[in-house]
Amino acid sequence: MKTVDVIYRYQADAPARSRPSGSSEARFRLDEGNRTFAALLDQVKDEFGRTERVVPVDARDLGLISGEVGLPIQHPFAAVLGCSDARVPIELIFNEGPNDLFVVRVAGNVLGTDVLGSLKFAVEHLGGSLKLIVVLGHSGCGAVTSAVDVFLNPSGYVSLATKHSLRNILDRLLVVIQTCARKLTTTFGPDVLQRPQYREALIEASVVTNAALAAYSIQEAVGATNDAEGLRAVYGVYLLENREVWAPRPRGTEVVGLAAAPRDLAAFVDLGDAIVRSERIAHLLR
Secondary structure, X not given: OOEEEEEEEEEOOOOOOOOOOOHHHHHHHHHHHHHHHXXXXXXXXXXXXXXXXXXXXXXXXXOOOOOOOOOOOOOOOEEEEEOOOOOOOHHHHOOOXXXXXXXXXXXXXXXXXXXXXXXXXXXXXXXXOOOEEEEEEEOOOHHHHHHHHHHHOHHHHHHHOOOHHHHHHHXXXXXXXHHHHHHHHHHHOHHHHHOOOHHHHHHHHHHHHHHHHHHHHHHHHHOOOOOOOOOEEEEEEEOOOOOOEEOOOOOOOOOXXXXXXXXXXXXXXXXXXXXXXXXXXXXXXX
16 A cells, blocks of 8 residues: 655754745745645555655754753744544644644634634734634534534434533534525525535535634634735635645635635625535535
């Protein structure tokens, strides 16, 4: 079988890895890191071939240099809100190591008060190094799938009546799912509900819409800007099937890599059109 070695290499005498100077550079680094990770298997030319990827790590970031006084300094260049799903190892996906990313994970990457408080902490206390805030959903998300199933069969909500912690997550997702369902019906007609993979299309459309909404909400809450070098919020969806980050853009053909958070309601309308008309969603509805 094909073999891929991912090596985190700590060298005391190696120069520190350079840090992004602004949000655009930070986003480019994450996109390039994901492309490198997604292509790892493609580099193995035969069934029993082998390849490796070395991620350089500053030994000082984990206190591995003997004789150094004090704790390692925290200096991530991006904060990432991701899902708790164990199949989505965020540092690995973006080809980063420890102390590069400030990661917050919660089922469905929903934006609750604890999550927002954690991100505000990063902005207020790590502002010297932090350049980007990322919301990363993923395909086949279990939390979004559960919320879609409740939306399609409301009787399932009864069993959650006393499970307040689960309801809190599902309730935050149901608003997004209802919006996506309306968009699919408006775009493809009421008969879209009868198509064999309507449920799957609704799940995937909701995953990316939820990520975009969270990125927009974070941007508003922490005062992130759309300036090229200021702190910015972006979003994307990690596709488990090909290891790429996917994010349709309004009035554009590019779908690979992180996308900027929508600026206003009109931008959300345009994004909704781009999502439901994307090849990924359209393929599910054929």
